[in-house]
Amino acid sequence: MFCIMQTVAELMALAARTAPKGLGQDYLDIQVLVGDDLLQLADEMDRFGKATGRINFDRDAENIRRSDAVLLVSLRENEPLGLNCGACGHDTCTQLASRQGPEFEGPLCAWRVVDLGIAVGSAAKTAGLLNADNRVMYRPAAVARRMGFVQGALVCAIPISATGKNIYFDRPVK
Numbered sequence: 249m250f251c252i253m254q255t256v257a258e259l260m261a262l263a264a265r266t267a268p269k270g271l272g273q274d275y276l277d278i279q280v281l282v283g284d285d286l287l288q289l290a291d292e293m294d295r296f297g298k299a300t301g302r303i304n305f306d307r308d309a310e311n312i313r314r315s316d317a318v319l320l321v322s323l324r325e326n327e328p329l330g331l332n333c334g335a336c337g338h339d340t341c342t343q344l345a346s347r348q349g350p351e352f353e354g355p356l357c358a359w360r361v362v363d364l365g366i367a368v369g370s371a372a373k374t375a376g377l378l379n380a381d382n383r384v385m386y387r388p389a390a391v392a393r394r395m396g397f398v399q400g401a402l403v404c405a406i407p408i409s410a411t412g413k414n415i416y417f418d419r420p421v422k
Contacts, residue, residue, distance in 0.1 A: 253316035263374040264367040315407035322400025351390040353401035383416035
């Protein structure tokens with residue numbers, strides 16, 4: 249089953265890569281994690297949650313341990329689209345200067361974030377069409393970025409699994 253699920257993750261990566269993007273410019277970093285990388289990510293999620301007192305990192309780490317693969321999709325850099333639309337909170341794109349927050353950078357060009365969302369949605373849809381259980385997740389994305397598995401200002405993680413019951417739902421909330 250592992251080989252099939254790795255192929256599903258690679259097809260999800262293809263869907264993210266070819267998703268429409270503003271001005272046709274690709275500012276995404278896309279990585280597939282499998283095998284030992286999943287265990288390393290899960291262990292670091294546990295450590296991060298305990299060290300920071302943040303809840304549910306341990307719960308989500310258990311999901312990652314039970315996953316067959318994780319797709320990471322990130323906005324590689326915050327290069328504004330150049331519309332001077334103000335959606336980021338500034339009057340012109342030249343005023344947009346990101347700073348490092350606790351886990352991600354911001355503020356970001358709203359249109360680049362839309363690009364990221366379309367890519368993540370395309371990847372999740374591909375997983376669904378291939379009958380792979382999946383869920384877009386924040387916590388593994390934040391830790392994967394800290395670990396250097398993926399580069400970028402903002403990251404989303406999509407773990408996938410193939411079991412008799414979707415492991416990403418009916419999870420306890422602390």
